[in-house]
Amino acid sequence: MIYAQEIYKSFGNLAVLKGVNLTVAKSEVVAIIGSSGSGKSTLLRCLNHLEQIDCGNIMIENEWMVKNNNINQAVYQPEREIKRICTKMGMVFQHFNLFPHMTVLQNIIEAPMIVKKMKRDEIVPLARELLSKVGLLNKEDVYPSQLSGGQKQRVAIARALAMQPDIMLFDEPTSALDPELTGEVLKTMHQLAEDKMTMVIVTHEMGFAREVADTVLFMDKGIIVESGPAKSLFDNPQNQRTQEFLSSMF
Ligand code: ADP
Ligand code: MG
Numbered sequence: 001m002i003y004a005q006e007i008y009k010s011f012g013n014l015a016v017l018k019g020v021n022l023t024v025a026k027s028e029v030v031a032i033i034g035s036s037g038s039g040k041s042t043l044l045r046c047l048n049h050l051e052q053i054d055c056g057n058i059m060i061e062n063e064w065m066v067k068n069n070n071i072n073q074a075v076y077q078p079e080r081e082i083k084r085i086c087t088k089m090g091m092v093f094q095h096f097n098l099f100p101h102m103t104v105l106q107n108i109i110e111a112p113m114i115v116k117k118m119k120r121d122e123i124v125p126l127a128r129e130l131l132s133k134v135g136l137l138n139k140e141d142v143y144p145s146q147l148s149g150g151q152k153q154r155v156a157i158a159r160a161l162a163m164q165p166d167i168m169l170f171d172e173p174t175s176a177l178d179p180e181l182t183g184e185v186l187k188t189m190h191q192l193a194e195d196k197m198t199m200v201i202v203t204h205e206m207g208f209a210r211e212v213a214d215t216v217l218f219m220d221k222g223i224i225v226e227s228g229p230a231k232s233l234f235d236n237p238q239n240q241r242t243q244e245f246l247s248s249m250f
Helices: 040-047 079-086 104-114 120-133 149-161 179-194 206-212 230-235 240-249
Strands: 002-011 014-024 029-033 055-060 063-068 074-076 089-092 167-171 198-202 215-220 223-229
Touching: 002 040, 014 040, 014 198, 014 223, 029 040, 029 206, 040 055, 040 167, 040 198, 055 074, 063 079, 089 149, 104 120, 104 149, 120 149, 149 167, 149 179, 179 198, 179 206, 206 230, 215 230, 215 240, 223 230, 223 240
Parallel strands: 029 198, 029 215, 089 167, 167 198
Antiparallel strands: 002 014, 002 055, 055 063, 063 074, 215 223
């Protein structure tokens, strides 16, 4: 589903991604862990073209989005193609990013209507189905300001799912939540994993990553230092930096 090869990305003089490789199979759940500033968000943002890479290759569902030329510069497909490829991926952010002036239902149906040109009567039933899935069917006419953080994040998940993506990217979806609201969001994500959604999740929730992820990547200073099956990475980390990071977390 995702094949990213030797990704490099700098902001000015700051090298943030220094040769990252990532492969995600269909229905695989990949968790990315690592300290703040290690490049996790930048990696996710490069995958769905919120940032442009400097060098490297990215293939999404067997289509090249960006590929190096013969002097190792990343060359992107035309914008229209990129947009089409990126609609295969939904993203959920730490700070929800809901539209404050729209109701819950409007938040969910907006992008499918505008981007996918779906008709209102086609998308509303799907939106309600998704709201029911995230446990918020009775909130469709409410504005985001009337929701708790956990409810907002579940709306954000439903909104991303309304585009019917094949891949979901999550960037610390529970980091802005009070601990008692984290569980309801993790439960929704757990459910998605059981439904075989392909997911890449940046998270500090180590228990969740251990339980739900198939593969865990530990990122440090722009490099994936260690990766492996969740249980072996947590129980038996090989790299010293992974060991230090994990012992700081528990
Ligand atoms: P993480 O998500 O692992 O905390 P980030 O990918 O957000 O790390 O950031 C990695 C580094 O890149 C940080 O030093 C951050 O300040 C820097 N950075 C991220 N985005 C930008 C940007 N748009 N412009 C300049 N620097 C950035
Ligand atoms: Mg981040």
